[in-house]
Amino acid sequence: MFETLSDRLQAALSDVRARGKLTEDDVAKAMRQVRLALLEADVNFQVVKSFTAHVKARALGAEVLEALNPGQQVVKLVSEELTTLMGGAARDIxxxxxxxxxxxxxxxxxxxxxxxxxxxxxxxxxEHGKDVALxxxxxxxPxxxxxxxxxxxxxxxxxxEQGTDRDPVDIAGWALDQARADxxxxxxxxxxxxxxxxAELMEELARIRRRVKPHDVLLVVDAMTGQDAVNVAESFAETANxxxxxxxxxxxxxxxxxxxxxxxVTGKPIMYASTGEKLDAFERFHPDRMAQRILGMGDVMTLIEKAEQHFDEDQAADLERKIRKQQFTFDDFLGQMQQVRRMGPLTGLLKMLPGAGSLGIGNLKVDDRDLDRLQAIITSMTPEERAHPEILNGSRRRRIARGSGTTVAAVNQLVKQFGQMQKVMRQLQQGKMPSLSQLAGGR
Ligand SMILES: Nc1nc2c(ncn2[C@@H]2O[C@H](COP(=O)(O)OP(=O)(O)OP(=O)(O)O)[C@@H](O)[C@H]2O)c(=O)[nH]1
Ligand SMILES: [Mg+2]
Incomplete structure (x- = not known):
């Protein structure tokens, strides 16, 4: 998400970021580019105008230009202002x-x-352990x-639900009674x-509101429609709260x-962001994290939260013990891989790393199918082979390749990489730092 905006803004700021000293001209030039980047991103014209004016005024303030690293300060400023623009603090229900x-x-x-x-x-x-009804x-x-x-x-x-023959207002009232009773x-x-x-839609919403007195009314808008989404939100804000x-x-x-x-434009915060068709592609909207993601500063907080949600502490402790005793097997490797995958598509995870954009990692296509292949290879091994990879001779490898629909070369490569991994773990265990080439896969 936001790839175009992110690329453009980072390009606009790359010049000032690298400078040791900044003049007013440098700042003005960067702000012109930021302005263009935002307009191209289909950000509301008025919003762009006041945003850049604000950032510029702050950037030209003495504490920025005279700072030790003025470029970094400008980037930080833009990040802060983007955060404010998107609503400041995050809010949950x-x-x-x-x-x-x-x-x-x-x-x-x-x-x-x-x-x-x-x-x-x-x-x-x-996240909150609530019993929810719809x-x-x-x-x-229909x-x-x-x-x-x-x-x-x-x-x-x-x-x-009561089918489609009743008035929606009555269904809402009935559902509230049910929810209370249950x-x-x-x-x-x-x-x-x-x-x-x-008018009809607004009237119906107003009637439902009067009947059930909601604590929160959430407006759902489709981000892909850009300024149209904003216009819809604006007209909603005018007629209904x-x-x-x-x-x-x-x-x-x-x-x-x-x-x-x-x-x-509406004065109302974005509370949640939906990022896919699946049910777990949904998160609270954190303006600060989003701003940092857009500026290529990474979103380590979300990454950590995802890890905490999906990693099992007992399993982690167990794993640590095995590594210490040098008993790390293909089964453990598979378990690790599955835990990481539960966090979501790899490409999405990589984008949350700081510098992902400038290092080109953000655009790296990590193919989840590669992992499918690795998983297929490992599950085609017998339990004994998984625990003792050294018994994997030629005929076993051919059988595994056939069973997993891959090639002997692919099996060989995985076994080799696994061997390297075990070696690195042994060295870490003995307090030796592995060499970079070993970490990179032993070339
Ligand atoms: N890619 C993507 N698709 C989404 C997302 N959220 C919803 N969709 C898809 O958008 C389509 C419409 O979603 P619905 O939830 O049915 O929309 P709705 O507002 O209830 O639609 P109506 O009831 O017809 O007014 C479905 O195909 C969803 O799977 C999202 O965050 N990303
Ligand atoms: Mg619907």
Missing amino acids: AFASKPPTVVLMAGLQGSGKTTACAKLARHLRE AACDVYR AAVEQLVKVGRAGGATVY GRDVLIIDTSGRLHVD FDGVVLTKLDGDARGGAALSVKA
């Missing part, structure tokens, strides 16, 4: 003192409301109820979308215009 907390989802057709209901339910369950109040599209039932259940939520912590209401922000934005389809948004403009 605030739970009502008297459950259920009611969340109403609104938005145009196809913006991703129904998917977001299930994703938010999953988030609230996994209410199916989109009665206009398949909408079924869709919510399906994704909602996959997200671990109960779905309250002692649910949260009730999320899925509503129907419209092609445009029209909402509390926060769920920005969807960020995975397909190279420009970032909506992400950067929505808060400034």
